Amino acid sequence: MPKTFTIALLSILLSIAPIRAAGPRVVVYPAPAGEILPTDYEVRVENLKVDVYGARTLDPPFADKQWDFGGPYSFANFDMAGPVTVRIVSKRSLRNVVIRPQSSGIVPTLEDDHTMTLTLDRPRKLSIEPDGKRGPLLLFANPLETKAPKSNDENVIYYGPGVHRPEKIVVASGQTLYLAGGAVVKAEVLVQGSDIRICGRGILDGSEWEWRKGPVGNLIAIRNSRDVEIDGITLRGSSHWTIVARNSRHVTVRNVKLCNSRVQNDDGINPCNSQDVLITDCFIRSDDDCVAMKGLDFAGANSNVERITVENSILWCDRARIFLLGHESRAAFMRDITLRNLDIIHFTMTPFLFEPGEDMRLENVTVEDIRMVGEGQREFIRLRPVVNQYMRKKVPGFIRNIRFRNITIEGQPGEYLVQIEGADEEHNVRDVTFENISINGQRLTRESERMRIGRHAENVHFHPEP
Known part of the structure; x- marks a missing residue:
């Protein structure tokens, strides 16, 4: 097999495969080609990039009515075991950020007006809200996946x-x-x-x-x-x-x-x-x-x-x-x-x-x-x-x-x-x-x-x- 073909094939496989930090403590899943990703947030967990997806609110015929749900929002998933550090960069100011639910006890550390870090001790589901309901980031830290089925199983x-x-x-x-x-x-x-x-x-x-x-x-x-x-x-x-x-x-x-x-x-x-x-x-x-x-x-x-x-x-x-x-x-x-x-x-x-x-x-x-x-x-x-x-x-x-x-x-x-x-x-x-x-x-x-x-x-x- 030609060397250039082997390198190209390896590059493709790496682009779609889950990425694991040493341990493994973290697993992230790159977004597929063709999925248009928002740019409001950048998320890294233990220095691994976590792709951020978008969700819409109030499609027609409900748009421009009396409701205001804060517009489109973002969400991101990764898997973890053991304490991890999450770094979030936001286009919105994070000076007044609220992390819900507050019962989680998660307190962010601000690096600057648009950058913060969080320490998660276990899998959690959080709403990161720089400006209330307007464009939050829903952060889903899952447990490590176990017993994934095989793709060739007839069932x-x-x-x-x-x-x-x-x-x-x-x-x-x-x-x-x-x-x-x-x-x-x-x-x-x-x-x-x-x-x-x-x-x-x-x-x-x-x-x-x-x-x-x-x-x-x-x-x-x-x-x-x-x-x-x-x-x-x-x-x-x-x-x-x-x-x-x-x-x-x-x-x-x-x-x-x-x-x-x-x-x-x-x-x-x-x-x-x-x-x-x-x-x-x-x-x-x-x-x-x-x-x-x-x-x-x-x-x-x-x-x-x-x-x-x-x-x-x-x-x-x-x-x-x-x-x-x-x-x-x-x-x-x-x-x-x-x-x-x-x-x-x-x-x-x-x-x-x-x-x-x-x-x-x-x-x-x-x-x-x-x-x-x-x-x-x-x-x-x-x-x-x-x-x-x-x-x-x-x-x-x-x-x-x-x-x-x-x-x-x-x-x-x-x-x-x-x-x-x-x-x-x-x-x-x-x-x-x-x-x-x-x-x-x-x-x-x-x-x-x-x-x-x-x-x-x-x-x-x-x-x-x-």
């Missing part, structure tokens, strides 16, 4: 580094869809079957479709399936609801990063008529609800939404709610739900909106260990059975046994109202507990000006009592 749908346009991918029982680091796959995914994995460090990209025009209807649609795991990938620019588990069992979404807010109705993760769903260690930025649980039309044996856990995650909603439970309520029960150890770094509408209808029983919900950044919003919590335009059976639902515990809002002054009200004597709200809720340093009590306890609300308790 693996494999996308290596590069830009791919399959448009629609169907994943069936026993299969794994793998998106390697450095892969940008422009497709929507339909999952149907059991024992299915979607994993890797690549990007699943829906940003080439207009609003609601994707070939599947969701960026990842999980239908009539069980034992499904989504792990490690980044999703960008969904054209409608993003990850939807419908009539499915035992679904895990782990270390998944959602970079949305390109269109309306881009809900982050929607468990619909599903049971045993775990959402853990995720970052969700969306225009619409971050997590919406729904009881849609259903003809199977169990339509309930049950045993749903959202934990250890960072949530950002530009226009709608963080959690919406009950607006589409055509299930008998929505119950045994746990929302815990969460950082809500930006929100707009009522972040906890629980409004069941159609005789659905919303019960046994625990919300605990939540840290929130307030920007002067009017509402914080609303518990109210309702009838709305999404409901077929025009009657309210029921709310039972709801617990809010160890929640703080820190930030700008605001009303942050807590509203509890039943619809009538039958469709009431009952057994609600508030324990250790603090809003800008003030403990929430029954006598707080923020509390609005209306009719048909029974057994509302506060701990500790004054």
